[in-house]
Amino acid sequence: MKPRAFDYVRPDTVAEAVDILAEYGDDARIMAGGQSLMAILNLRMAEPKVIVDIGGHTAFKGIKVANGFLEVGASVTQNELMNWPDLAKTSPLLAKALPWVGHFQTRNRGTVCGSLSHADPSSEIPLSLATLGGEVVLRSKRGERVVAAEEFQTGMLSTSREPDEMMVAARFPIAANLKRAAFREVARRHGDFAILALAAVAETDTSVRLGIGGLADRPVATRIDASSKSAIADALGTLAWELEGSDDIHATARYRRDLLRRMGPIVIEEAISCAA
Amino acid sequence: MEVLGKPLVRKEDAALLSGRGRYADDIAEPKRTLQAHVIRSPHAHAMIGRIDARAALEIPGVVAVITGEDIAKISDPFLVAVKADVPQWSLAVERVRYVGEPVALVLAETRYIAEDAGEAVEIEYQQLPAIIDLRAAREKTSALVHESAKSNEVHTRAFTYGDPDAAFKAAHKIVKMTSEFPRQSFMPMECFVVVSEYRPADDSYEVMANFQGPFSTQPVMARACRVPGTRFRIKTPADSGGSFGIKLSVFPFMVLCGLASKIVGRPVKWVEDRLEHLVAASSGPNRITEVEAAVDKDGRITALKLDQIEDYGAFLRAPMPGPLYRMHGALTGAYAIQNLSVVSRVVMTNKMPSALIRGFGGPQMYLTLERLVQMIAREMGLDHLEVIKRNLIPAGSFPYKTAAGSLFDSGDYPRCVELATGGGRLEALMKRRDDARKSGKYYGIGFAAVVEPAMSNMGYLSTLLSPEAREKAGPKNGAVSLASVRVDALGAVSVTADCVVCGQGHETVLAQIVAEQLGLRIEDITVNLELDTANSDWSIAAGTYSCRFTPGTAVAAHIAAQRIRDKLSRIAAKQLNVLHTDIEFVKGKIRSKSNPDNAMAFGRVAGTAHWSPIMLPDGMDPALRETAVWAPPELTPPSHDDRINTSLTYGFVFDMCGVEIDPVTCEVKVEKYVSMHDAGRLLNPLIAEGQIRGAFVQGLATALYEEFVYDDGGSFLTGTFADYVVPTATELPELELMHIESPSPFTPLGAKGLAEGNCMSTPACIANAIADALGVENVQLPATPARINAMISGEEPARPAHVAPRQGIASAGTGGAKQKDARQIKGSGSVQVSASPEKVWEALLDPENLKSVIPGCHALEVVGPNDYRAEVSLGVGIIRGRFKAQVKLTDLKPNQSGRLGGSISGPLGNSSGTGLLKLVPDGGGTRIDYDYEVAVFGKAAAVGGRMIEGAAQIVISQFFAAFGRKLGGAPEKKSLAKRLGSLWGGKGTTK
Amino acid sequence: MRRVAKDTKARVTLTLNGKKTTGEAESRTLLTDFLRHEIGMTGTHVGCEHGVCGCCTVLIDGVAARACLTLAQAADGRSVETVESLTGLDGKLNPLQEALRDHHALQCGFCTPGILMSFTDFLKRVPDPTVEQVKDVLGGHICRCTGYQGLIDAMMDGAKRLRS
């Protein structure tokens, strides 16, 4: 398990990074925390020609609140965000979701933007971004564009990022009606990728955003009429079949659907019962 | 007792805590050593075709690529214990028989380069049907794993003890069940490491490896290399990163690297990586047991019938089929059952070979027996614990001779049960159960009673031969242990012994044993356990396995230390002018008991033996070195009526646990676990507890987490630590340990083995608790949430009429609940194009067009009518690999339908599949409907875990989408996720 | 901008256990291989090379991280601390190491260096952890031998010893 050969580049600025991406396109790969990419390289399951290492670089750091968003820079690690003192107040959903992302040791290096770029269908951070209706900022030599979460992740490990683009930031909405949040997941072990992950945000006492990870090929977020138990059950019953899920070595599609039907009401209830 | 029996902290730890361990890969290798990389089979069963290494040998730094043909020329197949023609060399010859089987060895200057070259070696395979399912393998019509063996069931023997037929006739009730034990491994954290060097001068091999024994395999290795044992020298390093039985299975690689070194004339080093280890290192055997019990009206078992069918995978490696016979004498467990019939069967399948694993046959056996006892209670309306108690071997009946010949040394089983369930423990659990059930939760209580054998009788395996065959071959029995104690001229004491370090604290315990005899501290004793077959004391039983250390090696050390003590006493007695019976050893002094002031320093007395032979008592040899051989007489060969005392000591474990099953998530939570042990005298309680806790978590893993998963095509699906789920601290339940000590009368130390018991008892105990919680008969292990869900969730709510089934993937995966299904990825889809069916047909047959729509196609070559070879680069997101593809169109019905078949192969693995295309005229255009079936083999299947099916679907839909676009396809319908997602009124993309 | 072409070796200079250290590495060389085979510090172990087992955990710029998921090139100019930094030349163990020994929290010792490094980082941040927090951090490691209880007890006790 040793990687194939590649060129290694560690840029000093964002401009240098996007220059390299422009030059090599799909043959170049950003390495942020390396917590997914390095494992894939060690297994020889990818064939990039150039690795562009932005890990730990101060030029890409920064957590800030602006324009109704919590904005997280490209090399901000999951632990840096988790330990950011204002997180629970600013984005209760992220504060509840981040402890589920891997382990203390992987969060020390794994980045928020790296997780979004990697686009694993079971990941907690893309699920949170989708549930909150956030967006990502992509930069290339051609300029910068902002892409909404639902346009960004297009499928399993797939996004609408162009090969010459780098994600420079992720923006998580922090509006007042997004503070009553709940998060639950089931995995074979704590720290594993979720079999099913659910994020809920109660916008009002009767309307809840529900994000579902691990069932479809990407996180799916929808608004649920939470006015009655039966309305919730109906909505979840339909969603379970709409998303259907698939079997893998850890769980059956059937189990995933059952989990959604049984755990959904609990997470929704938890979000509603959060103090505003 | 000054030091023995005390919970002393370990001598080993200071180095290991400081990064100063000396593990196999830490040791500097000889100069000019080449690094090896093993190329492995992606297929479960295939003929090996052409192996083309030309491109690999072009890579700078690559020295050689060695194949099975090269190996077969200079070596013989490994010896096998069973009389069956199942030859195995250290590389596959002609045919591969399991995923991960070594096919070729690349030697290069660095491991990185060796792996590069591995990808450049082209190997052709002709796939054969894979034999995976154990039941199917036994059918008459099954294809054969080894044609030369003429059957997949390569060994069958039936045994009868007492009069089971009469007991079954007289039975009040007969209770039957089938138990299935899964494939798994206890997975040491350090993988295999080998450094081999061939010395042409004397045609000898020198091998350093983290091998653990049994050294009965040393002659097997030497024979394979066609040299006498003295010319196959094995050295083990000072430290080892765990073994649990698994590190026996490094032995074929010790031979392989030796032979490779002979071929290239340089030392060869190989370090196994985790992917290799998971896919192909070693597995515990899976077993199906059909069992029947004859029971009297009180729930007493009067007879047992067992049919044990054990799956050894593709090869039988020495000393297999150990797990099937190691428990033979103790097959009736902790119960007084004197009528027994048993059939033992060895079956070959296309899976990785099974070998040694902690518990070694015990986990399989006790899952059956202990589940059976619970079933008896259930079927007779009796209390489970009561049925256990009524059947236990009564106190006071030791030594107890079992039906099949074991001689249980000591114990008080009923007392252990009383103590463990007493003290309010069971009451508390019952209250928990009542409360939980009242509030609508699932809660169950489980028990398991287990006799834990230690130090195997080397003769047990010969039970598999008929008495006549045994007669001819000569008796096999015993278990020889050796240890040496030396004292130098300044009184420094050192110990060597025939066990191999695997982390159990042998160094500390040996120091305790010797220090105890010599009145010293453990700091005064130096222990060296780097075994070297060229100059250590060892015999074929050497090694670390079957808990032989405590009843074996430790006793040898004790005897050697006693002899040194005796010798020193006599020397001192002469100098102190007292009788040697008046001598005692206290705190570094040797002195007169009656007059403690009459004393000499330990070192002074020892020095006499070296410096002043003249001062020794008459007839005494100078120097101070004693090698003791311990070979207990109780380990006799199998008798004429097949009774065999399979082990020397027999400890007892009684477990009790309470589990709660979450009705929402179906997760099983072990709330409370009590484990009661009687392992005779404890030599170091701290180390004993560590062993038990470690075994417990491995038992927990068997019950709830770990399983090697194969699909029906033989693909291996659990190739990473994300797929093969080893529990961590966050999964740890509360464990309460209890002990009583019934010393073994058969060893001078009175100590028994204790490190394997919970691997045997814990899976059964948890399975029983789950059965109790859910009121079910069958509990398949590991009891994953998906499996529990399948047991309790009943019919699924129907799909609402307005929700159409999803297009595309409709796979029969292996997910938890139905792991027996094939992992054929099936799916369907359709694309709408504006071109007419005729135009579509034309495009389909046009190579240029195909080239532009096959995803990632670099080159396409026409090799026949509608038959193509292509180079493609396929993947999803970051995951990407290069493949050679073959594509063929058949069953052509012009303008209507055709079959697209093909296969791809590359370093990422292989895949083959077919798709049926139908062109349906639709408006002015065409709807192309497609159905496909794809199978995935090799690395992609092993590590693709959660994503492989989705990935296959994406690649296929990429093809059709591109095809559609070419022909004026309609834009993709907005996906569900997008429809739902845009509810937030997201901004889409902004510049 | 640091650039290393494939198949070439470049000098990697880092502060290793407080000392400036230099070695050669290819662009693709893993930090584990660099530490073990180029520098010769074999205390950092390799158990999986895909980030799950935790055997290879070291401190990079003070935080616990997987060396197997780090390129040697990425360590250039950074500080790396390995298990070898914990014991003095006189062989004296630190309070955390002593706690592990006293609680029999290691058997084969293969997982131990990584676990020590994780907790060297964690206990600096959270000197007085709960059992749940300790289990959570330990959850990033696999130990096949001990059954974890000794490790949990050792970390709770080690934290106490470090505080006093």
Ligand SMILES: Cc1cc2nc3c(=O)[nH]c(=O)nc-3n(C[C@@H](O)[C@H](O)[C@H](O)COP(=O)(O)OP(=O)(O)OC[C@H]3O[C@@H](n4cnc5c(N)ncnc54)[C@H](O)[C@@H]3O)c2cc1C
């Ligand atoms: C043991 C273990 C357990 C884990 N468990 C979980 C879990 O439970 N949940 C979970 O969500 N994740 C989990 N992960 C993965 C998570 O840790 C990774 O952090 C995350 O997926 C990727 O972040 P990264 O910064 O490490 O990205 P990298 O691995 O460096 O990159 C991942 C991908 O994103 C691309 N990329 C990264 N940054 C950018 C950017 N700024 N612009 C463009 N492309 C970019 C890379 O090119 C690469 O393709 C686990 C990992 C490990 C090792």
Ligand code: FES
């Ligand atoms: S070797 Fe790095 S985490 Fe396993």
Ligand code: FES
């Ligand atoms: S002590 Fe052996 S793996 Fe932890």
